[in-house]
Amino acid sequence: MCEYCHKHGEGKKWYLQAKNYSQDLESDLKKRRVFDMNVLGKDMQKWAQVKKAPFFVRAIQEPRIAERVRNMHFGQVLPIEDVEQIFGIVNNVVRLPCFCRKARNVKEQRYCYGISVLPQGEEAQKVVNKPGTGFLSGYETSDLEKVSKEEALENFRQYEKEGLCHSVWTALTPFIVGLCNCDRSDCGAMQSAVVKGMSFMYRAEYVAELDPELCNGCRACMRVCQFGAMAYSAGNNKAYIDTGKCYGCGVCRAVCTKDAIHLHDRASVPAVANLW
Numbered sequence: 001m002c003e004y005c006h007k008h009g010e011g012k013k014w015y016l017q018a019k020n021y022s023q024d025l026e027s028d029l030k031k032r033r034v035f036d037m038n039v040l041g042k043d044m045q046k047w048a049q050v051k052k053a054p055f056f057v058r059a060i061q062e063p064r065i066a067e068r069v070r071n072m073h074f075g076q077v078l079p080i081e082d083v084e085q086i087f088g089i090v091n092n093v094v095r096l097p098c099f100c101r102k103a104r105n106v107k108e109q110r111y112c113y114g115i116s117v118l119p120q121g122e123e124a125q126k127v128v129n130k131p132g133t134g135f136l137s138g139y140e141t142s143d144l145e146k147v148s149k150e151e152a153l154e155n156f157r158q159y160e161k162e163g164l165c166h167s168v169w170t171a172l173t174p175f176i177v178g179l180c181n182c183d184r185s186d187c188g189a190m191q192s193a194v195v196k197g198m199s200f201m202y203r204a205e206y207v208a209e210l211d212p213e214l215c216n217g218c219r220a221c222m223r224v225c226q227f228g229a230m231a232y233s234a235g236n237n238k239a240y241i242d243t244g245k246c247y248g249c250g251v252c253r254a255v256c257t258k259d260a261i262h263l264h265d266r267a268s269v270p271a272v273a274n275l276w
């Protein structure tokens with residue numbers, strides 16, 4: 001379990017614990033924290049600069065900046081079964097332009113989904129019913145595309161077959177605001193995490209395992225892995241997984257016609273149990 005499961009999920013998956021967000025929401029509104037993209041952008045720049053600093057500077061400053069960024073905006077890779085569970089607690093879904101793809105001038109295909117989660121508990125209801133909080137009514141959808149949960153989920157299943165990796169995102173952690181469908185060539189967070197080591201997008205709570213007895217060496221899985229975690233052995237005509245690189249997205253599983261790939265709880269695989 002990642003640190004957010006311990007902090008916000010009572011040892012369960014943090015992104016499924018809406019009742020805990022409700023409690024946090026109450027205290028957050030009292031503290032009046034505000035999500036500010038400019039502050040986030042400046043912290044990201046500082047983080048990138050500190051990465052190039054001498055070791056002793058990095059050792060002191062990097063954990064502080066990383067925590068600030070993750071407290072503002074944090075993502076985690078999800079397999080499709082956990083996406084389905086999140087849709088089970090969501091009350092509004094809108095499809096919106098992907099910021100990363102837009103920034104890279106890639107053709108806009110609306111791979112990102114804004115979601116709002118119904119807070120639970122009497123006290124939380126009092127808070128969200130205050131004028132201006134807009135939490136129960138969901139997003140301002142006038143210039144966004146409102147979609148049903150069923151339609152959104154169907155889109156996610158299709159994206160997975162296309163090799164896109166799902167992730168859940170917060171704006172003021174732990175409030176989940178969005179689900180994305182990313183690939184490494186366009187996703188800023190994925191590139192920051194995998195290439196630059198600025199990890200504000202964690203691995204999934206899972207890791208993949210490949211059964212060599214079932215594998216026929218077709219390599220379809222290798223073509224879709226966004227994290228370079230798969231390799232091929234010509235000697236025995238089998239694919240294999242480097243669990244140290246695996247983000248547990250399950251996209252390889254979706255394209256394997258031999259049912260040779262399964263996901264396991266990360267916590268049950270000691271070598272990667274604490275690798276995020």
Ligand code: SF4
Pocket residue numbers: 210214215216217218219220221222238239255256257258259260261
């Ligand atoms: S897609 Fe399945 S059968 Fe093909 S190489 Fe990967 S694990 Fe083996």
Ligand code: SF4
Pocket residue numbers: 207208224225226227228229230241245246247248249250251252253
């Ligand atoms: S090997 Fe791991 S990271 Fe790569 S596609 Fe499969 S589950 Fe995702």
